[in-house]
Amino acid sequence: MSLHDPNTDPKIMSQLASAASTLGYEIVDVSGFFELIEGQAKDQKSTIGTLRNHAETVEDATKHVLDVSAKLRDASEKCLESASQTVQSVIESDETSREMAAWVSDLSERTETVSSTLKDVSKNNTQIVSIARHVNTLAINAKIEAARAGDAGRGFSVVADAINDLSQQTSTAAVQISDNVKSLAAWIMSVAQDAKTVTENAAEVLKNAEKNGENLFQMEQSLKDSNRRVEQIVAEAERMQDAVHAFNPSLTGIDQAASITTDGISKATKRINKLIDTSEALVQANAALGNAGEDSEFFTFVQSTAASISSAFDGAIRSGKISEQDLFDRAYVPIPNTNPEQVMARFTSLTDAILPQFQEPALQLSDKVVFCAAVDQNGYLPTHNKKFSQPQGSDPVWNTANCRNRKIFDDRVGLKAGRSQEPFLMQVYRRDMGGGQFVMMKDISAPIYAAGRHWGGLRFAVKY
DSSP states (O other), rough: OOOOOOTTTTTHHHHHHHHHHHHHHHHHHHHHHHHHHHHHHHHHHHHHHHHHHHHHHHHHHHHHHHHHHHHHHHHHOOOOHHHHHHHHHHHHHHHHHHHHHHHHHHHHHHHHHHHHHHHHHHHHHHHHHHHHHHHHHHHHHHHHHHHHHGGGHHHHHHHHHHHHHHHHHHHHHHHHHHHHHHHHHHHHHHHHHHHHHHHHHHHHHOOOOOOOHHHHHHHHHHHHHHHHHHHHHHHHHHHHHHHHHHHHHHHHHHHHHHHHHHHHHHHHHHHHHHHHHHHHHHHHHHHHHHHGGGGGHHHHHHHHHEEEEEEEEHHHHTTTSOHHHHTTOOOOOOOOOOSSSOOOTTHHHHHHHTTHHHHGGGGOOOOEEEEEEEEEEEOEEEEGGGBBBBOOOOOOHHHHHHTTTTEESSSSHHHHHOOOSSOOOOEEEEEEEEEEEEEEEEEEEEEEEEEEEEEEEEEEEEEE
């Protein structure tokens, strides 16, 4: 087996260049996958964080519901107790009312009996008056007869006088009794009438009391039902609180696992990016040795075109078309109503006038060429190829694919292309075409200078 000097063996150099290019392709492809996974992991971690916030909100709300429910339960129990006491009072009052109504009804019956008795007394008293008058008449007649009898009738006359006097007193007493009986009868009738009215009112009161008792009973039952429901609410709130408490440790575990996963993916991505840098360094070294392979003409074109743009920028400064300060302006002004957002710089109008004459011919070199555009050190691309400089429409996905001018590409590839001061740089990356579509690309770039200062770089993208 013989050893070959790689500097003199084109076959080995070509194999090395091909291997380096293939390695770069595979690493970038894996890197793109990891970037996708990292984005999803970050989204999941963010979602978990949002879920944790929601869980804390639910926990706080559950505590509040539990507190309010407990207060509501206490108030319901007090209300139920008060209603029960009221119902009992009404029942007792109803019994008292019934007893009173019965007593009044009995009084009414008794007054009727007394009234009947007084009528009988009045009749008897009338008879007594009549008898007294008759006795008085007899006494007068006896006295007359005694007077005729002379001395013999004198004793009988004394008796007649006594009888007459007694009949007078009896008559007077009978009249007084009659008057008293009449007054008593009138009072008894009044009492009877009042008793009747009271009885009727008592009956109405009892009727209303019965209705009120029924209403209060129904209210008591409703309060009991409400109290049972409140107890159920409290029980469910307690169950919810227990569930949230039980869920928190699991959520914490998921959050920690997501954090570990995200950190692991982030570290893996950084290591892959270092591998990308290493693979690009291999390609750079091969190209520097003159083994750029099929891309050699592209390297030559990019370097010469970047030099021509540098000369054009110098000429614009010398002629006064733009000041050095404006050419290195980094105050990007957003263009209103653009999605994705586009921005302007003070040198954008100059690049629109100068760059197309250098950038458009690049598209004729090969069918593999996708674009050729200059970017400043921050990745700002002021003037793109015409096919990628369409006016924006209403569809952000279409805009992403067709309106790529006046945008800042501050990703890894864009920033390295704009900031590298190596004679040339080749990077492999996945180009976002919008709508979740990606294309594997080679990005060949060379630095652009103006007034002796590094302005940015010329990017030349080729399909893999």
